[in-house]
Amino acid sequence: MNCARPNRASKQMSRSTIKDIAKALNLSVSSVSRALRDSYEIGEETKKKVLEYAQSVNYRPNPIALGLKERRSHSICVIVPEIANNFFSEVINGIDRAAYSKGYNVFIFQSFEDGVRELQCIEHGIDRHVDGFIISLSGATGTYGHLDVLKEEGIPTVYFDRVPPFDQVDKVVVDNFEGSYNGIKYLIGLGKKRIAHISNPLNLSITKERHAGYLACLQDHGIEVDENLIQFCGFDPAEAHQTIQEMIAHHKPDAFFINSDRLTLNSLRAIKENQHLLNTSIEIVGFTNFKHVGLFNPPMIPIRQPAEAIGAKTVELLIEKIEAKRHVREPATYTLKTTLATNSMVS
Amino acid sequence: MNCARPNRASKQMSRSTIKDIAKALNLSVSSVSRALRDSYEIGEETKKKVLEYAQSVNYRPNPIALGLKERRSHSICVIVPEIANNFFSEVINGIDRAAYSKGYNVFIFQSFEDGVRELQCIEHGIDRHVDGFIISLSGATGTYGHLDVLKEEGIPTVYFDRVPPFDQVDKVVVDNFEGSYNGIKYLIGLGKKRIAHISNPLNLSITKERHAGYLACLQDHGIEVDENLIQFCGFDPAEAHQTIQEMIAHHKPDAFFINSDRLTLNSLRAIKENQHLLNTSIEIVGFTNFKHVGLFNPPMIPIRQPAEAIGAKTVELLIEKIEAKRHVREPATYTLKTTLATNSMVS
């Protein structure tokens, strides 16, 4: 740690700038700039000299100055409801890796399921001149007016998972309908008839689709829908607990289908504690990307989303939009597949 | 969505600037700036006029321009090994909330356990003129030279959890020694004699301390240390699996103590699959902040870290340093307590 201090001359206290280089090499700033950007209107000689010197002082362009000048920042902004969530943190990994490999910086913001903060995040991103947004909507609001800025100012944006209900935007989602349909089908195949559905509130796109899958599958298999077996429940663990408890006590389900990652984990404990009230064994299927579901007791079958792939896809689409010169591709929705991990020991 | 377009005049295409306001109000930019910053050298009248107008056009200062000018950005940079980790994502929550309430923006970067990327993250932060850093070191490197920039340039920095081995920096940690000591004591209290220790490599500060706690506790209770029961193991799930398998097959432990969050989750499955090879019941204690440990089978007792509090503390220290005018407090280490959650059903 305490090695001899490098000689004074080479110490670059505050990062060295293009101006410093110009001075040192007796050139004008514009020439240096051109050399650095590999412009065609610069002499080979000079270019080489500049590049070498820049290297030697570990020159890095100042992205702030660049941003001010160019109105772009080579960075993208990701807004998710919360990071402490298996699914979202995996998606972020996918985004981070993909963006990094394309030379983009990633800013991660959390909306904490709050529409107001979501807007603030968007404004922060805009203020910082990010080149584009990747957003999964907060669950708390049913309005979308705060997204208008993005459209109006033509800022490239890709939504994923929890997407807005209008059309003219890019979306990356999974086939939620099919995901829950297959989950229910699995339960029915096990002979289950009273499949409880624990769901987040219906204002989110994904919730609606998953709910529809549940209904459709029951219908297709001639099982009548019992409204008592459907309960909506927010993000609070205590609420989940109570919901489950009442469901078990009053409506005797023989299986559970749970609608979202957080809700699944929150519900499992309540099921564990109350399942003795039922005389059948209980089967559980739920959306979750938690990797170690195989350790759970009661056991459950997870419906998994290809989170990293979703992240990678959003980046691909976003960068395509950012770098598109003229002809912009029509906005589209990309749908990936969920997996029903019936042998869920595998990570 | 397709509501009548607001009248042309009020449409602020590109964000309105201080200059626009000056023009509109027939003032100089400096007066506007002063009004906005609530300077004392500005007339009440003018100030009010400016403030109102600014409000009406939804003026937001451009942080990029500000950053260029002021060399500070009112933002901090958090660098963690990975986000998809219960502990780190909780800490980030703590940081986010605390920073937000003090008006600071948070940039989150992942080092992916890679020293080179860690340096890049630091450089990114510096380039973006963040006011300070909160860092938990990547596990892959044993060198610390890449942190010198921070010291040399005097950039406020607070380390947490995985901290560097030198003194002149602020650190927020937990009492890892005590944490594992208590964990082992608990196992011994259960009558366990052959307590296996599955540990990450010893290059991290936290690993060393936890290891020391294990050794000390055995010693204090007159249990001889069996080197065979100590195994080191990286971040790869397959490696953990093999390590556990061999441990069980060859050395017949009657309990496990596992050293880190990720490793704990990775090991549990291997224990589950191999525990039938043992004739005793097995007890498990491990560091993890996963919230739903109570659902696990095999059951385990988690050693928890107060992650949100750690995050909040790092922010408090960092902002104190950032905003300190003259007299800088001596760097110090703040040690919080772990919890041995013996009734681990509680979230």
Add this chain to the structure above:
DNA sequence: ATGAAAGCGCTAACAG
């Protein structure tokens, strides 16, 4: 091929 100068949005001397 190279230099000079303007300007991105903002603040902070410096003048009045």
Add this chain to the structure above:
DNA sequence: CTGTTAGCGCTTTCAT
């Protein structure tokens, strides 16, 4: 109290 100006680091006409 208010206006003028320079400058943060960089790119980009526009001259030369």
